[in-house]
Amino acid sequence: MFKRIDRLQIDLPRPKHPDPDSAGAIQELLGGRFGEMSTLNNYMFQSFNFRSKKKLRPFYELIASITAEEMGHVELVSNTINLCLDGSIGNGSTNPDDTPLRDALGMGNKFNFILGGQNAVPTDSTGKAWTGDNVFSSGNLVDDLLHNFYLECGARTHKMRVYQMTDNEAARELTGYLLVRGSVHAVAYAKALETVTGVNMMNMLPVPSLDNSKFDYAKKYEDEGSHLKLYRFSDDDYNLLDRIWNGPSPIGPAGELEVVDGVPEGGEIPDLQQIPEEFAPGFDEEQFRELSKKLKYEAGM
Secondary structure, rough: OOOOOOOOOOOOOOOOOOOOHHHHHHHHHHHHHOOOOHHHHHHHHHHHHOOOOOOOOOHHHHHHHHHHHHHHHHHHHHHHHHHHHHHOOOOEEEEEHHHHHHHHOOOOHHHHHHHHOOOOEEEEEOOOOHHHHHHHOOOOOHHHHHHHHHHHHHHHHHHHHHHHOOOHHHHHHHHHHHHHHHHHHHHHOOOOOOOOHHOOOHHHHHOOOOHHHHHHHHHHHHOOOHHHHEEOOOOOOOOOHHHHOOOOOOOOOEEOOOOOOOOOEOOOOOOOOHHHHHHOOEEEEEHHHHHHHHOOOOOOO
């Protein structure tokens, strides 16, 4: 089972201006082949399908705990897309004949406005829906670990490219953080493969070879030691992660790898305002007040 916490893994800055182009690029980090929906579902199904859990417990725990972190990454990327899209179209009119959503015609990914109501959707940067065909779960431990290592390296490449496409502060905060946490996962899978096979995968890292310190928004997370930490994302379980996640860090600033109990401190989830012309969430202010009374809840109005 999963435990959910009503916070993002980091604080996201609110962009100074709407930026649908950056949102469209970030969609690749959500629903692309190497996006967070792929890393989440690959690791989740591998953890569900893992055989010999008792005999190979540390490896099962590694995949399972990273699964939980990836769930939060999907949430984080989606919220970044929402922040970049917020206010990007709409002339304030609630009259459909005023064509309030006309500007969406010029947007690259119209699914954000047609399917999502100016929100994130489970697609890549071209609007192609994410598919379970992106999931690899072979049942063979070495094969799965090798695939996961490759998946993290591919994801890192895409994050670096998106970082270089936009100077949007929310997009860069996201990609900087994900570059560091993705490196943690790549190292974790490399160490697991080394433990199983004896092959030194560390000589391949980082892929691509440009280190995280070259990215200002990633360097700050390395400076605070995020590259050293592997979170258990659990109160009482997954206590054998240190059988794999230990020793000196092979990348980033020097330090000892550390298994951290619980979850990151995290940041606030953005509360975006209604968009009447998108019928989102679909209530006018008077209806909000009536609903608030029924729920005996004050919505800050």
